[in-house]
Amino acid sequence: TVMAAPVTNDQSWFFALALGVSFLKCLLINAYHSTDFEVHRNWLALTHSLPAAQWYYEATSEWTLDYPPLFAWFEYGLSHIARFFDKEMLVVQNLNYASPATILFQRLSVIVADVVFFYAVKECCKSLREDKGKDLLGKPSFILTVLLLWNFGLLIVDHIHFQYNGFLFGVLLLSIARHFQNRHFEGALLFSILLNLKHIYLYIAPAYGIYLLRCFCFTQSNDNIWSRYNYLKIWNLRRFIDKFYSSLFIKGQLPQVLSRLFPFKRGLCHAYWAPNIWALYNIADKAFSILGVKFKLLDINKLPKASMTGGLVQEFQHSVLPSVSPLATLVCTVLSILPALFRIWHRPNGARGFLRCLVICALGSFMFGWHVHEKAILMAILPLSLLAVESREDARIFLILSITGHYSLFPLLFTTQELPIKIFLMLLFTIFSLTSLKTLFRKGGALLNPLEATYLLGLIPLELICEFVYPLTVWQKTFPFLPLMLTSVYCALGVTYAFIRLYISLLTCSDSTKKIKTQ
């Protein structure tokens, strides 16, 4: 009764959750940080000390500016506060500079920028169908808030590994929330801002494009000038913004900026394979080559050498299956998201249909994209949280996708010091999402079928083998990459399964959601 007293009538629980997670983030200030920390420090330095025209040409550090201009301006703004912490971090030549004040400033900047994320989450909660009279811990808005604010992936990627995803996802979620609130103009504006902050969000641009086109240009009921005008308004806004930023640069910079943003020289997979189709493809190739050698169908001397060292090499050469070109990945990606785009073109199904399509776009490009990072899985997990608290089937997909996707982020933190913390945080998030979604959809039996549950439980022995048993064995020295390979292949199965289920839910369930809407 005491706990319920301060929380039922007002929104103080939201404040408490946000403050609580901020305290946790502050405790992580001295944790391990990856090279991304130096990347952002370098950007602070170069935006601070050089004129804008040279930002995309500067190459003292190997970590050149490869985010779009608006993010560079964001760093420029931050650099003016950074002066008060430690001026040395703003010198381009001070490579790998990491004084305590620098660490404090950079970490705090991530923590403070997350305020945008908090606001976006709050706006998202407003658009939920809320059933009143339940106790706080069973409320959809409470569950959604925890799923987003305490998201395991965001915590470790932003506050340990070091990046600014929280703030960027804040802009994305805010844009989604605006579409839910029928403020489409603001939603579109926010998305174009987001694209200018980080271009990886191009993955989900098709969903935005088709949705806006369908709902404001070619509405079936009144296909008139007005709706066309609406679309033009949005489109013009986009162009205006693009122009605005490009005008900030001297003419002729665009090719340079683009070459920094889209480096196609990298390989099909990242050093650690993201758990997608290509991980399965690679492992199939490897299995075939080993089998081939065993049954004397292949000559071991003719095989490309790198294929046996797997994940350590950027350029992975396939020995049996055909090699994959960037164009092929592009075609696969487009093919994978086309049905979803067609679907929302024919049956838009409101903002929820759009959101589902957006998740499919994000997951489709994660599954088939060129040189995908494992962190990109968050782009599917976070928006899916919104759907997960509203429908049973989505909750099920969310559980599978978030648990496997989050587990696949484990190799990101490879230091022993962070091992306990990633396990604690992962358990924390997983236990919460499992039990809260289970209570939310109490009626109708278990959320996961036995096979899915077994698969997810399999992650526990996998973790034990990969990080506790395997390092003690003799193979650690000869095949150090094997645990990573095992992790990404095992997780790839779960992510693929979730992708297929998500597609099925899109193609079959829209009628039932329609019924709810008409009710």
Add this chain to the structure above:
Amino acid sequence: MENWSLISLCVLLGLTARWAVSFHSYSGAGKPPMFGDYEAQRHWQEVTYNLPVHEWYFNTTNNDLNYWGLDYPPLTAYHSLVCAYVAKLLNPEWVELYASRGYESHSHKLFMRATVLFTDILIYIPAVLLYCFYFCDGSSKQKVATAFCILLYPGLILIDYGHFQYNSVSLGLALWGILGLGLGWDLFGSLAFTLALNYKQMELYHSLPFFCYLLGKCIKQGLTWRGFFHLFKISMTVLVTFALCWMPFLSDPKQPLQVLHRLFPVGRGLFEDKVANTWCSLNVLIKIKTLLSRETQLFLSFALTLLFVLPSSLKLLSKPTLWQFKLALVNTSLAFFLFSFQVHEKSILLVALPVCLVFNEIPLIATWFLLTSTFSMLPLLLKDGLLLPYVVTSLAFLFLSLYLLSALERSTEEELRLGLYRKLTQRWLPKLNLSRIIKWKFWFSLAAMAALSFTSVWLKPPAKLPDLFPVLVSVLSFLHFLGFIIYFNQVQLMEPQRKKSQKKTN
């Protein structure tokens, strides 16, 4: 959500906070030649692993007692020995005799931190959970909330995972003792407490209430056969446990005497460093250390401690209930902290443990006390480079206890148990709103502590008074503790039949 998942979430959050604090520095990091408590613990592993038992407490050619000689009871030594075996397995350099002195490395720090986490999970955390589930009133959510706040008490986390000590072992064992007594398993309780006592001699601060509670209970059963038999069983348990712990040292009468001499170094003076107790604070006005002879100091501290311990012990003896027991633990340990001989600033954790146990009953005062106790260790924490975790954990703790336990809402005069204060003021100021005054005092004192923390970090003390801020911190904390000991004595001694009537209204 089910209870088990709420509990596991709380425990996981507690563990996360603990491990995150452990990323920070420890005492004496990179400070040769003596280093700090971290090196002391490592050195004990080295000594216990390499030397035969009879050399552990003696100054021998292989054992230099001046370099962090073992001065804790045998159980600590055994614990060090077990850790040393694991260390030897991982990296023999960590415990090599002589050669490992001052050994510091990242992986060794991880190993040491992991040993703390391991014992914490094994002993302290389950005890806290069990305590909250058996002895806290209210809904299951409120029990979880109380457990959560206790687990996040910053003082213990900062000292164990920052500064580096194994307080969670001795405090955890003492808590198991309290649990045993509360559940009526007196033998188990006295066994656990004897183990605690054999882990850290500072647990003596808690021993008097244990003794009085058990004795009072035996007296209540009648001074006939039953009561005597019960007393006999308890004392046998204690004696046997003691004997087992001290077994290796009993062969030669010189051995236990030397151990005792190491445990109670009377020669080290009335107080060391800056402690928030009476003597150190009084020292600002009168230089007692030089003014009085050692014997007078000893006598004075003994007399004053006895004076402050006596009322609560007698009350407990006459009324051995769990509530009285908890309060007596607070009062006795606080009296020992304030008045006894050779007190360390970290000993305030011994008072903090029983205060944690009254968290659910008097949330506001408990929060206030626990924050003050953390603040009183500020000079130590600053020396260890733990400013960031100190600030973050203290703020988080303040926020959580105000939010989850509604400490500010649950502070009517009745709930704050201000009976005596009301009686005193009724005559002259009948309209005084005591509850509001307490709240104002609470905020005012927090502001003062925050301000003093801020100045200690940011301002340089004047050249003439280099110890200005540590002294101010200990004097301010001392004043708080003085207030607290009066308050808690008042709560314990004034407790009328109100508890019963309150239960009825519930």
